[in-house]
Amino acid sequence: MKTVTLIKGDGIGPEISDAVMRIIEASGLEINWDIQTAGSEVIAEEGTPLPARVLESIKVNQVALKAPISTPIGTGFRSVNVQMRQALDLYANVRPCKNLPNVKTRYENVDLVVIRENTEDLYAGIEHKIDENTAESIKIISRKASERICRYAFEYAVEHKRKEVCCATKANICKLSDGLFLDCFRTVAAEYPKIKAREILVDNLCLQLVQDPSEFDVLVMPNLYGDIVSDLTAGLIGGLGVAQGSNIGKYGAVFEPVHGSAPDLKGKNKANPTAMLLSAIAMLRYIEEYEHADKIEKALFKVFEDGCFTEDLGGKMKTTEFRDAVIMNLG
Numbered sequence: 123m124k125t126v127t128l129i130k131g132d133g134i135g136p137e138i139s140d141a142v143m144r145i146i147e148a149s150g151l152e153i154n155w156d157i158q159t160a161g162s163e164v165i166a167e168e169g170t171p172l173p174a175r176v177l178e179s180i181k182v183n184q185v186a187l188k189a190p191i192s193t194p195i196g197t198g199f200r201s202v203n204v205q206m207r208q209a210l211d212l213y214a215n216v217r218p219c220k221n222l223p224n225v226k227t228r229y230e231n232v233d234l235v236v237i238r239e240n241t242e243d244l245y246a247g248i249e250h251k252i253d254e255n256t257a258e259s260i261k262i263i264s265r266k267a268s269e270r271i272c273r274y275a276f277e278y279a280v281e282h283k284r285k286e287v288c289c290a291t292k293a294n295i296c297k298l299s300d301g302l303f304l305d306c307f308r309t310v311a312a313e314y315p316k317i318k319a320r321e322i323l324v325d326n327l328c329l330q331l332v333q334d335p336s337e338f339d340v341l342v343m344p345n346l347y348g349d350i351v352s353d354l355t356a357g358l359i360g361g362l363g364v365a366q367g368s369n370i371g372k373y374g375a376v377f378e379p380v381h382g383s384a385p386d387l388k389g390k391n392k393a394n395p396t397a398m399l400l401s402a403i404a405m406l407r408y409i410e411e412y413e414h415a416d417k418i419e420k421a422l423f424k425v426f427e428d429g430c431f432t433e434d435l436g437g438k439m440k441t442t443e444f445r446d447a448v449i450m451n452l453g
């Protein structure tokens with residue numbers, strides 16, 4: 123039996139985690155969940171929102187499913203998510219965005235993937251106050267990390283039979299940092315003559331994405347732009363409740379929804395578990411449980427086809443009702 127680290131997270135995290143665990147169990151797949159607590163609830167006892175045991179568990183199991191963890195503001199702790207990605211060198215953040223059956227959005231032809239560099243850029247966390255009225259934050263872009271993420275994007279395109287990789291930067295303004303990222307993209311692109319390489323400025327990308335998202339295939343970009351653009355692309359397919367994500371490294375992977383802990387919905391049985399479930403389906407494919415992944419995906423899509431939605435998608439279903447509907451469709 124495969125062991126997977128499970129982090130139930132904060133806010134709506136425990137509700138959507140429980141829904142997903144129940145669905146996987148009902149599909150007939152047995153997983154040995156190594157449940158690890160993290161976030162604000164462990165600070166008092168362990169002195170940190172991200173205890174070493176959590177990282178150790180992921181290192182040992184090499185795969186984790188993670189619900190959102192909010193980093194308490196004003197406590198001086200760095201973001202748990204950022205720390206985890208850096209500590210485990212989960213360098214590729216992969217966020218596929220594809221229309222879901224019967225989920226009404228402005229566009230019906232969205233099928234793109236945002237691949238975000240996950241370890242550096244402004245997320246390196248190097249910032250300081252110069253004086254009372256001035257702060258400085260340092261943007262780190264290295265050749266090693268940029269080439270690695272661009273190569274990942276092209277390899278992803280080859281593996282998933284995609285036609286194009288588009289690199290988004292602001293190289294016209296950040297000439298040295300984004301200029302280096304773009305230079306790395308060009309170097310790597312030359313190794314993949316069968317995949318079309320395209321370059322775009324990230325502001326223009328945002329404009330074009332909301333005008334015609336069908337124009338885009340695989341997108342690769344530095345950390346901060348990737349964070350912002352992937353929320354935009356989540357909006358193209360129905361919002362944060364349905365946007366999945368994976369953090370992939372050489373020695374392991376952490377699967378998690380794009381959304382945060384949504385404290386406004388905590389304990390109300392209103393959260394949409396779809397983003398967490400799609401992340402879990404991606405996790406099952408990563409551990410090569412293809413049959414169960416396909417079965418659960420089919421059951422989820424059937425629920426949408428039947429017009430059953432949680433409130434964020436205009437429906438009336440509670441989290442637990444949605445969970446039970448998916449379970450019913452597992453057949």
Ligand code: ATP
Binds near residue numbers: 192380381385
């Ligand atoms: P954090 O600080 O952890 O990022 P946040 O509330 O600022 O949390 P998100 O949690 O990403 O940001 O989401 C913003 C809003 O989107 C939430 O307040 C909630 O109303 C909605 N939302 C997010 N995820 C879901 C979900 N799974 N189901 C339903 N609504 C959601």
